[in-house]
């Protein structure tokens with residue numbers, strides 16, 4: 001994910017190379033509130049100073065990610081013992097690949113899966129690949145911040161009882177969400193156990209929860225079956241580092257999941273990424289987490305003293321390393337642009353807020369730079385902006401008339417969005433971040449969905 005999608009598309013300078021563009025951002029940036037969690041801190045990923053040498057492949061004695069026997073096996077065993085799982089596996093293709101690999105496995109146990117509408121795009125991709133049919137579930141919605149929050153237990157129970165005759169394989173939920181909202185996973189796991197279905201928790205945003213004093217929020221402390229972590233989001237590992245924890249004894253094991261992973265992943269897994277996962281396990285010490293928690297406390301105190309900035313503090317549980325703010329006078333894209341101009345790089349726009357993410361590499365100075373920028377924002381007295389936030393109400397539940405797989409692989413045509421009313425979408429359109437779908441293959445494009453797609457300046461769609 002990136003903060004590049006925060007504002008209007010940048011003016012394309014065709015003479016700039018990617019390295020020039022990256023160098024410019026690095027020079028401009030004084031504080032990193034975005035993923036990856038190492039925040040480019042030199043204290044982490046030491047091998048990168050000699051990165052070219054360590055960019056290796058499966059040479060003698062270097063083990064094999066998909067059939068690990070020695071060093072890579074040890075990383076996975078260490079992961080499992082640090083996170084307290086039954087077994088764990090790593091991936092160099094992000095949590096996205098592990099979400100798909102687990103849904104491929106689940107598809108062996110039923111034809112349908114319960115999918116909250118705030119699920120990450122990789123879940124929708126898995127539906128296309130597996131043929132699993134979604135039963136959509138609407139999480140609770142925060143009207144003030146325009147975002148989905150936690151799984152609504154009553155709706156989950158109703159969904160299960162309304163679909164008693166379906167072959168439901170499982171439920172996949174996102175917790176924490178992109179804004180940090182944490183669901184009552186213990187209760188959800190209990191409900192899944194009673195219904196005899198698998199519970200997969202996409203805990204991509206919560207790899208740090210066991211270590212920063214919020215362990216009771218982690219799905220690993222519940223009877224959820226599978227828990228997936230995106231290790232690069234808040235820990236020190238490199239982008240695309242991820243792991244999957246089997247959290248209970250299951251009728252399948254890590255070999256089965258590895259086979260699924262092989263179907264959809266590169267056959268040349270990056271040793272740089274695997275080395276960074278190995279190193280990230282050594283960084284799970286309390287001093288590192290206390291240091292970030294102190295920064296978080298200082299930021300929270302600063303925010304509490306600013307009456308021109310609101311801080312997202314819902315009534316339910318929330319991960320403290322996700323800090324969502326908005327202004328009382330200006331839209332979030334303008335606030336984000338202002339911050340970027342001051343060298344403060346947020347993670348993205350979530351609902352109508354700006355998300356600031358902490359990670360293991362967060363620095364003391366980050367809090368000071370943020371305070372200075374937010375004070376400067378007050379001084380600059382930006383004009384009240386009349387532009388309303390995009391999608392300022394829950395998206396309509398999808399009217400699924402065929403499975404995502406059927407629609408994706410059907411004969412399709414590309415038409416103007418303007419002509420798409422009541423057509424069946426053959427594609428998935430997601431806003432990134434948070435990567436949740438506006439429309440999925442096999443669902444009807446209603447007037448509201450059509451308007452939302454148009455609001456994203458998308459002109460054509462496959463139907």
Ligand SMILES: Cc1ncc(COP(=O)(O)O)c(C=O)c1O
Pocket residue numbers: 001093094095096097120122174177178202204205230231240241242434435
């Ligand atoms: C909720 C959620 N799940 C899964 C992912 C995918 O993680 P990865 O980037 O490691 O593939 C993301 C990425 O932003 C996410 O926000």
